[in-house]
Amino acid sequence: DQQVKQNSPSLSVQEGRISILNCDYTNSMFDYFLWYKKYPAEGPTFLISISSIKDKNEDGRFTVFLNKSAKHLSLHIVPSQPGDSAVYFCAASVASGGSYIPTFGRGTSLIVHP
Amino acid sequence: KAGVTQTPRYLIKTRGQQVTLSCSPISGHRSVSWYQQTPGQGLQFLFEYFSETQRNKGNFPGRFSGRQFSNSRSEMNVSTLELGDSALYLCASSLAGINEKLFFGSGTQLSVL
Numbered sequence: 001d002q003q004v005k006q007n008s009p010s011l012s013v014q015e016g017r018i019s020i021l022n023c024d025y026t027n028s029m030f031d032y033f034l035w036y037k038k039y040p041a042e043g044p045t046f047l048i049s050i051s052s053i054k055d056k057n058e059d060g061r062f063t064v065f066l067n068k069s070a071k072h073l074s075l076h077i078v079p080s081q082p083g084d085s086a087v088y089f090c091a092a093s094v095a096s097g098g099s100y101i102p103t104f105g106r107g108t109s110l111i112v113h114p
Numbered sequence: 115k116a117g118v119t120q121t122p123r124y125l126i127k128t129r130g131q132q133v134t135l136s137c138s139p140i141s142g143h144r145s146v147s148w149y150q151q152t153p154g155q156g157l158q159f160l161f162e163y164f165s166e167t168q169r170n171k172g173n174f175p176g177r178f179s180g181r182q183f184s185n186s187r188s189e190m191n192v193s194t195l196e197l198g199d200s201a202l203y204l205c206a207s208s209l210a211g212i213n214e215k216l217f218f219g220s221g222t223q224l225s226v227l
Contacts, residue, residue, distance in 0.1 A: 004156075042220055043220050046215035099145060099211035101147070104156045106155060
């Protein structure tokens, strides 16, 4: 049973436009959310995070929005660039045994066309 | 600072064999976690070690085991390999594993024939 769902396996966007990647979760205990980006043949790299006490966090071209009542978060990339083409993983975590183990979604492959 | 290093990068084994994967975390990082990635399945959590102790474990069979050494380096072992164990195995490290971002290695691509 997937606790973190990324329902769009892929997304295609024109360079300069906005990319919106979505993520839904089912566990209301999740209180910290992260996005990772993964290029082929590399490990995922951290992109941006948000705590459940916030509803928005911005870092340059990347903004994450959290809607706790809907158990939904989204990543906005504005403007999109060809170098943003990668697989994006949403992750959610809750304290367990003294640490916060993130549960990952299956990823959304973003392609940004020049 | 050197990143997370995983060896070997690629591995081919046959069913029934066992395999050991190695991970060197970023210097100073005490938490090391392991993930399995298969096509379309995202990253599945295997286990996490902190100060040589397994702190958390995912839903994988006992054939999957790991350990962490005093220098925080970690190894993961899979015994009696099955075809379904073919995957990218990723190691990640963080300072203490408390709501921190994870730093991932490039992974070990395991193929079981």
